[in-house]
Amino acid sequence: ACRYGKVEATRMLLEKGKCNPNLLNGQLSSPLHFAAGGGHAEIVQILLNHPEIDRHITDQQGRSPLNVCEENKQNEWEETAKLLKEAINKPYEKARIYRMDGSYRSVELKHGNNTTVQQIMEGMRLSQETQQYFTIWICSENLSFQNPFSQFPLIPNLNLPWGNLRPFPPLLSLVTRNHSLNLSSQIEDPLAILILFDEARYNLLKGFYTSPDAKLITLASLLLQIVYGNYESKKHKQGFLNEENLKSIVPITKLKSKAPHWTNRILHEYKNLSTSEGVSKEMHHLQRMFLQNCWEIPTYGAAFFTGQIFTKASSSSHKVIKVYVGVNVKGLHLLNMETKALLLSLKYGCFMWQLGDGDTCFQIHSLENKMSFIVHTKQAGLVIKLLMKLNGQLMPAERNE
Template sequence: MDIEDTPTATSELLCQAIVNSDEFNFNKQLALQVFTLWMCSPLLELQLKSTHKPFQIRQNWKYLVEHYGHASYNRQQRDEPIILFKRNVFFLQHLEEKIKDQKILELLYEEAKHNILEGRYPCEVSHYIMLGGIQARIELGPYNSQVHSIHYFREEQSKYLPAHVRKSATWTWLPISSKNSAEVRLLEQYKRVPNSATNRKLIRKYLEFCWSLPFYGAAFFEGQIEQPVRGLISLMTHQDIPVLVAINSKNVYIIDDVQCTVLLGLRYEEFSWDHAKPSKEDDPNCLPCLFLQFVVVENGARVSKILQVFSRQAGLMDSLISNFVQQLKRKSSGDEPDRAFDQMNTENETHASINSTPFTHNSTNLPNLPSLNNKLSRLTLATFDEDGHLIGQMGSWSFSY
């Protein structure tokens, strides 16, 4: 695209240029609500405000990566961002599910597919196989026995399945595959798609499954949590667990980034939070923290648990959570209409304290998700009774009275 005065061009202007380009034939007004500009690299992903100037953001990228990125200095210096036109994290999902514009749905499908293949949307292996079969049918057309063999899918499975699913498959250099291997199951799923199925229907089916996932549409942030110490050997060898923090308009999820497993999922009504700067700001190994506090029933009594997430991106998480909570409060009071918000990383006048929840707890139970249960045993947590007294601590937790 030819953009006049590129250094001062805003994100809003670039989005207008994108939707007005000849390559897209979609509802322009709707597309500007659904999508916005992001600047992304392997180390950092930022949704830009409408007033941001992408050229200037790019000029300051090294500083941003140094401030927010989890990587060595050399890797930070090599980091190269790209501009992406993708889903606005503030666009409401129930409005998205009503969209009929096929071009918009195709873009949403591509983004959902990316998150599935990157393992950012944890689900059952059978679901990954099902989605891989749909993707194969969209991209390859109807099944052709002369081309689409087990060998083909063994060689090409990285296109259709996330890495942690492929690892369980038969070694690719072996000439045979077990009947339960990923490539065999993927081929069978692909063959099951009816020849009469159109790409329009298949894209819709793919998205409908992704819409059912509670972390759909989330922004992702890198962090780490302490691994529970179990025994002397564990104490000597334990390391922090790298996690993704997924934040959307309804929930916050902590995802094991290695095993692609949900460790904790909480609705905004179920937790309070706080953000803490590093205690030693001149120490690069001392990271900011995001604290999540939630209530569970343990041995018949209500107790409060606190999880500490270490991350250079804790401030970004705090700001996004604050935006969503304020949005929910305005909606519940009838002051906020149903619309998408173009605001990220803004400062808020009020900040939820870790000692007070943004909402009254409606339940003492954690959210129940099919096959995606919270795994509290894998978390290092501090425990408080209803009077606020510390009754259990793990890891680096220490409190003085």
């Protein structure tokens, strides 16, 4: 349609047929190349007005649509060339990339829906060496999906198998890629450490990091140092840790049950930390200490999916338990969705998995206790893909950590 100047056909294919305006043929020529080469100004205008158009697209020979237009000089080529030149300076569509602290950065999508995650990452002002530790996730109320560097992370451009997500507007979030803790320990860039810290703090406070009380108290004291600065005896008394302040340093799951009994221990560790001469009070050093204390938590760095399992309530009935399915470089973890209690944690090499029919469930078999169970989730295919990928990334020495 674009090659032969069929205006209405082009319009229908884009609007009704939802065709990708950047489709390529074997020579990597796009609809914009064909319309520009034929001097079809009206079609070029339609394509340039499409929100997903890549204005900088090039063919196999490295030619832009403007190059092809000026080479062929067909029909309304001068008007077409004018439109293409004007488009180069037109403002780009932008995507908001959110960080875990709620802040965001607007990044220009210079290549429309051809924009890759790597190109977006370059707009996040992260150094080249630290970009490898992060990626973009689509986040909605029932979806977290990590995109590889070669894909653009917007729902309309993905063939998603779990149904219509329109009621839940997607957010694009900058989060940690699942990588080994050996790589985590090498990160020195303050901005990268801040992003990792924000993510870890968010997951801790939401209850996703199941850990012994002593560890949670240490993390709480570190958060006090980070948020409030050095300990002051006149200011930071027991009454200082009221429920409102405790919300910002302890998991929500411990707020009522245990946190009120921890206040003396938290303040004691906070005081020791503040007065310790061997501990740098530089913000990124404190944030790094916080991260180091998170590394040994089983669910640290996990991607969480929603699902449910069935357990026997009696000989004739079953009980449904809603769960979070966590996948990271250590293995697979199941958390009770309501209480955040860690129901199961299996390391790679200690369990097997199999995707069920219709990609709506997967089966897990523990090699240690021979236990098997089925997790029902619309994200089963993604969970299995992530398990396969991260199992391959894990270094042999890390399996026993």
